[in-house]
Amino acid sequence: MKQLFEIGGVFAYLSLLTVGGGMAAFPELKDLTVNIHHWLTFPELIHYYSLGQLAPGPNMMMVASVGAHVAGLGGAAVALVAFILPTGLLTFAVGRLWVRLEHWPWRPAIQRGLGSVAVGLVLAGAIILGRGALVSPFYVALAAVVFALLMLTKVNPAWPIVASGLLGIALYLV
């Protein structure tokens, strides 16, 4: 029971950090779940994160994986609800106030200021993820090829990621 409360607290906190997308919360997600609570190892977290890129719906539904990994179905449910509720309530409230905020002079300043910080947070998340995932030149090359493919074509990102996985299996079997 205490663990469910801990899961709820961690994911409610992480929820508030998802500025500009879920990846912004990744550095703190790693710190809390791996270094502080020891709920899972860094490679396990990376695996769930990567699998999450293949799941439909909002990204970061992998929070349910982490919850389930720690405390089964209850953990998954608590992690999901805690991750959605704080920002969900905020969005709900601001959505109703928005008409009044639309011409607030600070709104564009906040949008632009937080926008650049959000890009920095996504980059930090990518660096931390990369440190754990790009452990040999093969993986660096794989990431570079996927990046190039996604920049140059309109292919659905799920395909090159699945293709990377199959390539990884092929290389292991050869």
Add this chain to the structure above:
Amino acid sequence: MSTTGTSPPPSLGRLFWVFFVMGATSIGGGVVGYLRSGLVVRQRWLDDASFVELLAISQTLPGLNATNMSILVGDRLRGTPGAILAALGMCLPGAALMTAAAFAYGVGGDDPVSRAFLRAIAAGAVGLILMVMVQLGAKVLAGFADYVFAGITAALVAGFGVPVPYALIGVGAVAIWWHRPRGT
């Protein structure tokens, strides 16, 4: 709150179902594209102007874009219960799959073939994140100062291990002040 859609607001059951289907089929990120084709084009619950307006709110506030959009659209169409059902419908399929993935991982995660797969998709995911960052950057980084703020944030968090809230509030406050409204 008045509805601006070109069709009458749906029943709560229908609302949940449409979001559930979008939540189950939007594979590979880019949920916003799925949302627009679902809500504006197919169901005609919203026009493009309201869609863009709600999207701007979703992207400004913390939270996942797709979840925020579901809450705003659900609220606009059917009030509070609509917001709850739309968000649940959007999240449940992916969350259920990822919960199942955790159980499968417990069973087969140590198998060398699945490890080879997982390690390689992690590299692919890094490529995807970089693409997301470049796209986000192209949209929001408008001047040299914005690049500096982004670079400092990344260096603080990834290089010096500064906790995200401090970096977010510290650099965020300076960046907002930098772009503060001047004159009137």
